[in-house]
Amino acid sequence: MRAGFPDFRLGNVLATSFTGTLTERQGDSVERIPTPQRLIDWLAVNGLAVDSCTAAQLDLARELRESIHLAATAAAIQDALPASAVQVINDRSAGGRAAAILTPEGKREWRLGSASRVEDALSVIAADAISIIAGERDGKLALCASPTCQAAFFDTSQSRTRKWCDMNTCGNRQKKARFNAKQRET
Numbered sequence: 001m002r003a004g005f006p007d008f009r010l011g012n013v014l015a016t017s018f019t020g021t022l023t024e025r026q027g028d029s030v031e032r033i034p035t036p037q038r039l040i041d042w043l044a045v046n047g048l049a050v051d052s053c054t055a056a057q058l059d060l061a062r063e064l065r066e067s068i069h070l071a072a073t074a075a076a077i078q079d080a081l082p083a084s085a086v087q088v089i090n091d092r093s094a095g096g097r098a099a100a101i102l103t104p105e106g107k108r109e110w111r112l113g114s115a116s117r118v119e120d121a122l123s124v125i126a127a128d129a130i131s132i133i134a135g136e137r138d139g140k141l142a143l144c145a146s147p148t149c150q151a152a153f154f155d156t157s158q159s160r161t162r163k164w165c166d167m168n169t170c171g172n173r174q175k176k177a178r179f180n181a182k183q184r185e186t
């Protein structure tokens with residue numbers, strides 16, 4: 001963890017973990033990849049280590065992030081997908097080289113192109129977004145019930161009734177707010 005920067009919210013779904021690098025989108029938003037180095041750090045934590053990142057590549061990453069956010073939100077509420085967001089996701093998906101690698105332990109890893117470019121990592125994230133937005137994976141896109149968040153998340157619970165993007169943050173805060181409101185009533 002680097003001192004002075006907001007920490008990362010990590011989930012099990014790559015694409016929505018990535019959109020979660022900007023949190024509290026409907027409130028006081030928190031940018032969790034404010035510098036190129038923080039994008040390098042985030043990619044490393046998510047199995048997509050790159051050698052370097054320029055300011056322009058960070059811009060590219062943020063553009064992809066916001067496009068995934070828009071498309072996933074539209075999919076969650078069964079709205080038409082915004083064409084410009086779809087275009088960005090497709091461009092990033094096609095614009096990098098990465099190969100799925102099977103480890104001896106039977107795990108999947110990503111091998112990025114020879115120079116381990118940010119664009120290669122973004123192509124993996126874009127492809128992940130495509131698979132959840134296209135409904136290829138077991139789960140359902142939904143919006144977080146926290147009014148200051150409303151992040152699109154991928155619900156893989158058995159009942160598909162998850163309400164919050166993250167139990168430890170949004171879920172907990174809502175519970176506390178309800179508890180406090182009840183205390184006031186009594």
Ligand SMILES: [Zn+2]
Nearest residue numbers: 144149165170
């Ligand atoms: Zn949330």
